[in-house]
Amino acid sequence: MNAASLLHLLQFASPALPIGGYSYSQGLEAAIEEGLVTDADSARAWIVCYLDEVVARWDAPVLWRLMSAFAAHDAGTIAQWGGCFLASRDTAELRAESVQMGYSLSRLIAELGVADTRALGEDVTLPLAFACAVDGLAIPHEEALLAMVFAWVENQVLVCVKSVPLGQVAGQRLLLSLRPEIERAVELARRLPDDELSNWAPGLSMLSMRHEVQHGRLYRS
Template sequence: MTPAAQLQLARLLQLASPALPVGAYTYSQGLEWAVESGVIRDEATAGRWIADLMQHGIGRFEAPLLAALMAAWAGGNTGEILELNDEFLASRESAELRAETVQMGFSMRRLLHDLRDNSLAGVAQTVEPLPEVAFPTVWAGIAAAWRIDPEAAITAYLWSWAENQVMAALKAVPLGQAAGQRLLAELGRQIPAAAVHALKLPKTEWSNFTPAFAIACARHETQYSRLFRS
């Protein structure tokens, strides 16, 4: 690898790291309610829930939207960036899901300044005036500014999401560390194909129709005992 490629890899690992200061670990995206209701009760059911959501929801809407955002950022298409940001905000099925992406987007926008990286100035200038910015909007802007390959970026984005879901399952079910690693190994096997599919999926075929996920997220809002914010 060239030094430039090595730097891009390091930057991508930074974006996908649990150390990214956006508070992702505080959200379960309805998984905690799925545990409360008995839909998720062990390693097998946790793996099925996360994999199905990745295949039918995240991989068919959020991932292709992220790819479109990266293309818009790379092409300097501000109108498309704003339209996709609004589309993602409108796609959040529950108050908690919407609050999650707005809070994480706010934290990513603040990180743009905290990084003190001049290459991110254009991203900051675009998102600064927005009253609400979605997490994928800023994430994609940084990835594009750092010239990260879109397929690698989507792969890392899906991995970060899956890792957060597994960590939520470890706490909520609960599961052991070895079970978590088995789940991540299986999800990791599925992620490359999901990333390639997301890159090729035309906008007319994007879909986040996942009724059980939407119900879980909505019911979590009134769940009495909980660890997570969504």
């Protein structure tokens, strides 16, 4: 991986990217409210379960397919997987999150001149916009997938640090301990065939719906 690609990847996978990622917990705040996540051990168990059952088996494989479709200039496959991902957001919060972040990222890459986003259509999801940026910046797909999964894990850890709460050192210790799980998730995402993709997580869906009416929320999901 050359220096230019690495620097581009670091910029577009950074939590400092102005697309609003810090304002979402993806159901974790509801899990904390319900008493399912109370300390470092339960936080790790939550992240590992979500990583294995949803990210590795749906979010990351869809991103992998979208990056390949952009590289092949395959508009039909881009539309297919972009639509599938949007349809998989089964609560109002999760749908709004992906569309808002996708819209923000697509506007950012257009304004920066990274890629032509006019063909992305309406309701651009985050994986769709990220794949577009990866293609425009010639970032290697394996590294891009690893960075996107790491960014998701890092955001979950930051939510735990602020809301469980965990100490800063405990948060970094947790993040460091998750390296093997992140690597396994990315490896699984790259090799899963289409008919084995799944984001079946009814407990997460229920928590997300409860969060929509939860009082005293810090996060938007």
